[in-house]
Amino acid sequence: xxxxxxxxxxxxxxxxxxxxxxxxxxxxxxxxxxxxxxxxxxxxxxxxxxxxxxxxxxxxxxxxxxxxxxxxxxxxxxxxxxxxxxxxxxxxxxxxxxxxxxxxxxxxxxxxxxxx
Numbered sequence: 001x002x003x004x005x006x007x008x009x010x011x012x013x014x015x016x017x018x019x020x021x022x023x024x025x026x027x028x029x030x031x032x033x034x035x036x037x038x039x040x041x042x043x044x045x046x047x048x049x050x051x052x053x054x055x056x057x058x059x060x061x062x063x064x065x066x067x068x069x070x071x072x073x074x075x076x077x078x079x080x081x082x083x084x085x086x087x088x089x090x091x092x093x094x095x096x097x098x099x100x101x102x103x104x105x106x107x108x109x110x111x112x113x114x115x116x
Contacts, residue, residue, distance in 0.1 A: 014048040022052040042074030049074030
């Protein structure tokens with residue numbers, strides 16, 4: 001099915017929870033606190049963490065450049081999760097086949113940011 005209510009609800013709850021946590025950390029500890037919340041959230045879901053970074057950037061809590069870095073931090077931490085899951089579920093050979101593409105994707109994203 002194109003639309004699955006349970007997954008949509010889970011995504012909405014995750015985005016909301018991450019946004020609340022990241023905003024709370026930003027208010028308590030500044031931009032560094034928001035970055036920690038977004039990084040930790042990225043381990044669970046890159047989309048929710050990126051949405052939180054975008055929302056904090058839109059309201060001015062994070063500078064635009066820092067918001068971009070936050071999105072890449074979420075991508076990076078989520079990629080670590082993907083590699084751990086791949087290793088635990090598919091074994092060493094599977095993760096060794098998968099890792100180069102994930103690492104190259106993350107490296108390309110960081111290099112693109114550095115080039116701007």
